[in-house]
Amino acid sequence: MFEGAIRAIHEEACRANERRLLVVAGPRARGLTVAETICSVIEPETVVTVGSIDLPGVRSVPHSNTDSLLGTTQDCLLVDCHESCRPNTLGATIGAVDGGGLVVWLTPTMTRWPDRRDGFDATLAVPPASVDDVTGAFRTRLSSLLDLHDGIAILDASTETVIRDGLTDPPPSTTRPQPQPPRSHDFPAAAYEACLTRDQARTLAALERLQTPRTATVVESDRGRGKSSVAGLAAGSLAVAGATVLVTAPSKTNVKALFERASGLAADCGVRRTATAASIETTTGGTVTYVSPMDAIEQLKEADACIVDEAAALPVDTLEQFCTETPVAFATTVHGYEGTGRGFAVRFQDRLTESSLDVTHRTMQTPIRYADDDPIEQFAFHALLLDATPPVEPLIEDVTPDECVYERPSTAALIDDDHRLRSLFGLLVLAHYRTEPDDLARLLDAPNLDVRLLTADGHVVAVALLAREGAIGEQRRRATYRGERLRGNMIPDLLTSQLRDPEAATPVGYRVMRIATHLAIQSRGIGSKLLSKLHTEFDEAGWFGVSFGATPELLRFWTANGYRMVHLSTTRNDTSGEHSAVMLRPGASALFEKHTRWFEERIGGMCCDTLSAVSPDLIRGVYAAVANPIEQPLTDREWQLITSCAYGPGQFDMHPRPFRRLVERALSDPACTSLTSDQERLLVSRVLQATPWDVVATREGYHSASGCRRALGRALQVLVDQYGTEAAATERRWYDE
Numbered sequence: 001m002f003e004g005a006i007r008a009i010h011e012e013a014c015r016a017n018e019r020r021l022l023v024v025a026g027p028r029a030r031g032l033t034v035a036e037t038i039c040s041v042i043e044p045e046t047v048v049t050v051g052s053i054d055l056p057g058v059r060s061v062p063h064s065n066t067d068s069l070l071g072t073t074q075d076c077l078l079v080d081c082h083e084s085c086r087p088n089t090l091g092a093t094i095g096a097v098d099g100g101g102l103v104v105w106l107t108p109t110m111t112r113w114p115d116r117r118d119g120f121d122a123t124l125a126v127p128p129a130s131v132d133d134v135t136g137a138f139r140t141r142l143s144s145l146l147d148l149h150d151g152i153a154i155l156d157a158s159t160e161t162v163i164r165d166g167l168t169d170p171p172p173s174t175t176r177p178q179p180q181p182p183r184s185h186d187f188p189a190a191a192y193e194a195c196l197t198r199d200q201a202r203t204l205a206a207l208e209r210l211q212t213p214r215t216a217t218v219v220e221s222d223r224g225r226g227k228s229s230v231a232g233l234a235a236g237s238l239a240v241a242g243a244t245v246l247v248t249a250p251s252k253t254n255v256k257a258l259f260e261r262a263s264g265l266a267a268d269c270g271v272r273r274t275a276t277a278a279s280i281e282t283t284t285g286g287t288v289t290y291v292s293p294m295d296a297i298e299q300l301k302e303a304d305a306c307i308v309d310e311a312a313a314l315p316v317d318t319l320e321q322f323c324t325e326t327p328v329a330f331a332t333t334v335h336g337y338e339g340t341g342r343g344f345a346v347r348f349q350d351r352l353t354e355s356s357l358d359v360t361h362r363t364m365q366t367p368i369r370y371a372d373d374d375p376i377e378q379f380a381f382h383a384l385l386l387d388a389t390p391p392v393e394p395l396i397e398d399v400t401p402d403e404c405v406y407e408r409p410s411t412a413a414l415i416d417d418d419h420r421l422r423s424l425f426g427l428l429v430l431a432h433y434r435t436e437p438d439d440l441a442r443l444l445d446a447p448n449l450d451v452r453l454l455t456a457d458g459h460v461v462a463v464a465l466l467a468r469e470g471a472i473g474e475q476r477r478r479a480t481y482r483g484e485r486l487r488g489n490m491i492p493d494l495l496t497s498q499l500r501d502p503e504a505a506t507p508v509g510y511r512v513m514r515i516a517t518h519l520a521i522q523s524r525g526i527g528s529k530l531l532s533k534l535h536t537e538f539d540e541a542g543w544f545g546v547s548f549g550a551t552p553e554l555l556r557f558w559t560a561n562g563y564r565m566v567h568l569s570t571t572r573n574d575t576s577g578e579h580s581a582v583m584l585r586p587g588a589s590a591l592f593e594k595h596t597r598w599f600e601e602r603i604g605g606m607c608c609d610t611l612s613a614v615s616p617d618l619i620r621g622v623y624a625a626v627a628n629p630i631e632q633p634l635t636d637r638e639w640q641l642i643t644s645c646a647y648g649p650g651q652f653d654m655h656p657r658p659f660r661r662l663v664e665r666a667l668s669d670p671a672c673t674s675l676t677s678d679q680e681r682l683l684v685s686r687v688l689q690a691t692p693w694d695v696v697a698t699r700e701g702y703h704s705a706s707g708c709r710r711a712l713g714r715a716l717q718v719l720v721d722q723y724g725t726e727a728a729a730t731e732r733r734w735y736d737e
Helices: 003-016 028-041 063-069 087-096 119-124 137-145 189-193 198-211 227-240 252-268 293-302 316-320 342-354 375-384 411-416 418-431 437-445 474-481 490-498 526-537 552-560 591-607 616-624 636-647 656-668 677-688 693-700 705-723 726-736
Strands: 020-025 047-050 059-061 074-080 097-107 152-156 161-164 215-221 244-248 273-276 279-282 287-290 305-309 328-333 358-364 405-407 449-456 459-469 509-517 543-549 564-568 580-585
Touching: 003 020, 003 028, 003 097, 003 152, 020 028, 020 375, 028 047, 028 074, 028 097, 047 063, 059 063, 063 074, 063 087, 074 087, 087 097, 087 375, 087 437, 119 437, 137 375, 137 411, 137 437, 152 375, 189 198, 189 227, 189 252, 198 215, 198 227, 198 305, 198 328, 198 358, 215 227, 215 342, 227 244, 227 252, 227 279, 227 287, 227 305, 227 328, 244 252, 244 293, 252 273, 252 279, 252 287, 252 305, 293 305, 293 316, 316 342, 342 358, 411 418, 411 437, 418 437, 418 459, 418 509, 437 449, 449 526, 459 490, 459 526, 474 490, 490 509, 490 543, 490 564, 490 580, 509 526, 526 552, 543 552, 552 580, 552 616, 564 591, 580 591, 591 616, 591 656, 591 677, 616 656, 616 677, 636 656, 636 705, 636 726, 656 677, 656 705, 677 693, 677 705, 693 705
Parallel strands: 020 097, 020 152, 047 059, 047 074, 074 097, 215 328, 215 358, 244 287, 244 305, 305 328, 509 543
Antiparallel strands: 152 161, 273 279, 279 287, 405 449, 449 459, 459 509, 543 580, 564 580
């Protein structure tokens, strides 16, 4: 059945070099019968299924492995939406299909689809909620949009009825003119001959700057424009010339297309090479090697050039570390299915402009795998909010906190007001580098999430996502204490399993999962006002908490809003390069008092061990964010030793422990304001982190280790003067005479 309709829409897709979406609605068994018909129209070897679908001669990819489709090209992808309707999967499959291809969704009957619960819904049902508590609002919105966009056919497998044929009668595809290389170029002619569009050729010419020190080239595009391919042509060109090229990205899977094009170019140039999925070595002495972002930063000095692919998925602070003498290219997807690039575009490019690097920007607009006006791309942008943006600056640039109105939008209201939904999601995209389509479904469907807004004159200016956590029964708490993960309850899971508190998952608390203020009105107290409103609304909560990649700026923000440190991870996140901080705010339970005290007891020992390599500025921020000054009494003998080091010939190295106690007290005491930032960094590096004298001297800019010792003495004088006892005063008199 439906053979004629399938053949018609497929032929139109091929004629226009556009993609089409084919929705097969009805019982799964009948949908599979239609899937067999699709395979008879489109050769089975060109079809890939996603989910537990077993069709003769057809390759299948599990829902859990759809990331492997990114960077690939397919003729037909068939997704089992009965099993799981995950937004990231829908986006990845759309993005992987070529012009002339079909995206096929097997779904329940349209009227029943929003009420069905599937595998993805189960991931949204955070304990103690059940899958029945998931709302299905995402699918309500998704199914309503199917009728609004061109190029989408809907087949009712139950009644064998074509509800929509999806035909648009587009003009036939035209052949694009072959791009020409620039008149003068350093890269091989074969590289330019491999370009499929003028966009690619112009971008490749810009990437020749990877041969010039202290330059940065930024390449932005939507998915499907050949960004990674042209980066691969540039990397291959450099390797053919004997250069050492580092390639990095959030994941090795992100650079598959880049390495394929780099290896292929070397072959086209007649250069023999040894290639793997993440390494190329040419007989001319050139190499292209994938390494993780943090490893790439460490190896920059030894490289001739560096390419950062999918740069939008890396934090701005990490990207800044690539701005060195070594020429670098940042390539990123603006509207991606695995995270968006708006934060990169706004934040990082501003910092690039202010840097000393010579910066060039290129935007690639022409799709290489399908026609310019492909209707399925437009549908994906709308349905998954890939191009969501906050209000334009002129509408809100004069807003003050007093003008902001606190709102509690319901899911139904957001579904009915697409403009507001796009505005608040656009703010979330700007706030977090990994906001992705799955987050849209979480926002609309997850039973433990609450959305709160600040608006001004009807425009969304700030948004917060709250995750309700805790209220876990005894049996599951015991399992968590023994090492099982407590899914979706990040802070109770951490406090129970890692910090060994068996009752931490009992009280109900709220984790600020995301908070975002419009970039045009930041630093005016608007984010703090939103937090204050949240604290008031949920004043009976057992605790408020937050987890984030720790930076001094973020630590100051959360500390100013009443949050205090309870945890700092001992390892860096592989992608962000940051240590995760967890902070709590007092609530109705005893968690805050208990865990802030435990943190104060252990942070000193961590500084000279697992946190010994952490930035001193970050450690300063951590100590400023503890709940109470860390006071450990010093004996008269210890004060005598400290004072002799500050004012006389005493040596810190003879007995460091009392010095650590004193420095911990000073850095955690808001009343200690006499130390300079340089002195605080010195005290952290040498006293708390036990960094060797010569390393501290080099890092902090002292002429020698002895100069560093004298500076430490002057910093200790400040502390002796503020905290010293009578024993300290007596010792000091020996040196005042």
